[in-house]
Amino acid sequence: MLPLITLKNITLGYEGASPILQNFSCAIHGGETVHLMGDNGCGKTTLLKLLNGLLLPLQGQYIFQGTEVSRKLLQQQSWSKSFHQKIGYLWQKPESQLFCSTVEEELAFGPLQMGLTKEKIQHRVQDTLELLGIEHLRERTPYTLSGGEQKKTAIGAILTMNPTIWILDEPMNDLDRQSQNWLIDFLTSLKTAGKTIIFTSHHQQLNQIADRSIILG
């Protein structure tokens, strides 16, 4: 079976600095749960940015569902929209990904872009607010929320889009013990539903959900 994601001899880096990852290759199949591991600063977040099309490799190829992800493709609105709807990305610092004026709008944003009906959107938003236990935050402005509340809001904004691929950068950070346990159960249910999950985490408890790990550095 064709891998969902193939990275071929990738070199990654930021302008004016020496490369972070060099000649890195891997393949990830649909339905896998992969734990991306490595020390602070080894390039995990940078690699996740590449997978989300927020960064291009200095060298090598990123092949997504058999197609090489290029600047040209990413600039093509229809391709880019469909690519981004397949991948839900939880940033390491979720405050950077929240931009709406209320939590409710944040959760409705993805399904609105997907062109769902108003009723369907309201339904998804309500279900997600309840599932995450953040109904009381509905009218709050995301940037005024606590770190854990922002993380739950960002997870909610992905969930309402129901993507097939979940990319999660340190999802356990900022969550209390109860919310961490909830997250493990939640990711287990995504896995059972056949979603592809790629995550980084310095929290040992999350090891249990991974099918395998990829170690950077």
Ligand SMILES: Nc1ncnc2c1ncn2[C@@H]1O[C@H](COP(=O)(O)OP(=O)(O)OP(=O)(O)O)[C@@H](O)[C@H]1O
């Ligand atoms: N925008 C940027 N410009 C320049 N250098 C950057 C930028 N973002 C990250 N770096 C550097 O790239 C390297 C890899 O950073 P990255 O955030 O990918 O590491 P990480 O493995 O996710 O670390 P952590 O476990 O701390 O989250 C680090 O040395 C970092 O300082």
Ligand SMILES: [Mg+2]
């Ligand atoms: Mg990181």
